Amino acid sequence: MKKLQLLIQKILLEVQILQIRLAILLFKQKRTVPNLDAPTKIIIHHGGGWLSFKGVNAYHKSLWGFKSSLGYYAGYTIFIERDGTDIQARADNEEGAHTKGFNKRTIGIGVMGNGVDRDFTFEQYKKLLKRIYEKMVKYNIPKSEIYGHRDFSPNICPSDYLYNWMLKYKGR
Numbered sequence: 001m002k003k004l005q006l007l008i009q010k011i012l013l014e015v016q017i018l019q020i021r022l023a024i025l026l027f028k029q030k031r032t033v034p035n036l037d038a039p040t041k042i043i044i045h046h047g048g049g050w051l052s053f054k055g056v057n058a059y060h061k062s063l064w065g066f067k068s069s070l071g072y073y074a075g076y077t078i079f080i081e082r083d084g085t086d087i088q089a090r091a092d093n094e095e096g097a098h099t100k101g102f103n104k105r106t107i108g109i110g111v112m113g114n115g116v117d118r119d120f121t122f123e124q125y126k127k128l129l130k131r132i133y134e135k136m137v138k139y140n141i142p143k144s145e146i147y148g149h150r151d152f153s154p155n156i157c158p159s160d161y162l163y164n165w166m167l168k169y170k171g172r
């Protein structure tokens with residue numbers, strides 16, 4: 001019995017070592033992979049400026065250079081353009097780069113525009129609602145686990161327009 005326990009411990013240790021080796025390898029190659037458990041939160045962002053996805057992707061490439069399993073560098077899980085077109089930049093169960101300290105097991109949705117000078121478009125709200133609803137159903141995420149970036153760090157993201165929209169949605 002004791003022998004079996006030792007053997008199990010040894011195997012578990014070897015698995016841990018392999019996991020660490022894989023993490024180091026991915027870090028060296030600057031890649032992220034869809035290796036996390038299902039997401040538990042949705043975090044909403046504004047783009048901040050007026051960059052479209054192409055611009056955001058190039059900017060995030062220059063910042064961190066981490067390539068996702070879907071071939072993009074943008075740190076959001078999903079990005080929504082002004083016309084409501086959206087791009088999935090990282091898999092739902094892949095580490096993101098959108099909210100410091102909360103990039104694992106969260107879906108980060110970036111919406112183009114800053115929401116300060118001008119509100120977001122009807123098409124953007126429509127797509128945002130669609131994606132939020134889809135992910136809530138798919139991963140059993142309650143409305144209470146939908147947040148704005150500002151809930152996790154002191155900044156204006158996702159702007160008053162989007163944040164108030166989100167509060168209204170959560171209250172419905």
Ligand SMILES: [Zn+2]
Nearest residue numbers: 045046149157
């Ligand atoms: Zn943000």
